[in-house]
Amino acid sequence: MSIDKQDAGYGTPNPEKKQRTGLPLSRLRRFVLLGIIVLFILQFVRVKILVGGLTGSLAVWFVTLIDIFAYADGLVSSRDFGMTALVSVLPVALIYLVFGRAFCGWVCPMDFLYELVGRMKNRSKKSELSSQRKGNISPKIGYGLAAAFLLISGLLEVPFFTNYLSHLTNFFRLLTGGVFFGMNLPVDRSVIIFSGSIIAGLLVLEFFFPRLWCRVFCPVGKTYGLFNKISLIRLSFAEGQCGECNLCDHMCYMKVKIARHIDETGLRDINCIYCGRCIDGCSTKGKLIKMRLWR
């Protein structure tokens, strides 16, 4: 990762061409994501660094981890505050108390898959900005939806979203299922097909409505979004350099309005996933907007 940071200084792309050349922060976060996925894949050859999936996992055969929404889901469906689950969710909560919704930009595999869908689409459409539709669905719907999911979980006594719909559960279920199928280990085909169709469905949704899932619906992201309000990380701005080109706003696929907050000390928007596209996109070449863990 440090190598990549040095890369960032080397041959900084000029603003006109920045969409073609690799963007430093975008590349760094891909390294983080792919690193995590690779560690999860290594579990199939019995490397016990990350075992399980992003819904719940076992790190270095020692630390159990649970996604925060999945924890809430299990809590509601079982109506039981178990110590085990609490111990598993605490480290995750600590991480995202520092990094806020960075989970979405740096860890979630869908973010990467969505980017691929976007690229596939742009190959025919040329301009990246053309994919920015006028979204008139309020991101607040997601919180209502998350609450509804929790209610269903409570009624069914099954973690409803986490078990059936979750992109995280289904992504890793598909991965494990596929690998087990290939290795002739016990797996039911219906599991692969179910999880495959959920992921495929999400990709189709992405094709027609870019980032609608992340911005409006995803309860996992919404939960981490709440952390944005209290987390240490924030976007901070250097004073008086903004050319008011609004490139940052255009680059942000979570539709955070950045430019209008430039005069403030920091921005902790509930939708910001700290992907750094605004930073990379800014015409000051990253001098104006910065990611900071303080002030």
Place this chain on the structure above:
Amino acid sequence: MTRRELLRLTLMTGAMSALGGSASLDVLVHAADEEYEGPLSSIKTGGLIRPPGALQERAFRAKCISCGVCVNVCHAMRYDAIAVAPFSSPFGKGGLRGLLDFGSPYIKDMRDFPCALCMECPKQCPAGALVSVEKEKVTMGMALIDFSLCFGWNGDVCLSCSKACPIGGKVFDFYNGEWGNQPYINERCVGCGLCVRYCPLGGSAIKVVTKRQYEAVKAAYTGDFKKLREMSGEARYNIVYGQNLPQIMARGRLVEREYR
């Protein structure tokens, strides 16, 4: 949202449910076609066999977040016993129960991948749906020997099951006699299925059912056992040579694990 977008969304939802439908269809299509019925085919498994240390069924289902840690821990331990429950349960009832069970871990087929009772998965479950217990206190299920298929009950010497059992000394009772080395599994069985795996009969002569199912069939099963023990020599001879041995011989040809 414009009307066109709404239309697209509807189409997509349609496509997704179609795919979901095909998933359940797939289960029907691939419900294993085996040449021979399994042991004790009249007795149902009675639900999913859970990994060791699972909470009571209802609490377990509510707690398990389908993270897959246990599945992959078992793989890392080289046992591969745990699979993810299918979209619609193949165990008879299916229906809502099957749908609710989807995604939770179960022991799919003990004939190939039994649980070795290494007790790693309960230790590692992040949600506390599996909790650590002693091996002897595990309640995954109850193994039942099909006396009409077991070599030991039909004039032979075998006892492979009792040798495979991790708590064999406490679990097995032996009724050795002129009809063979006859093993009987008592209620201390934890249901790990190692005996199922190591039974040399093609397709195994042992079946593991859930503890609850065992309570339901207990009277009939132990009744049959008692009848067999008290049977006259002649009647026993007729059953062994007339019915059982031909079945056993036929299954002996099952070399390939066609049922996987």
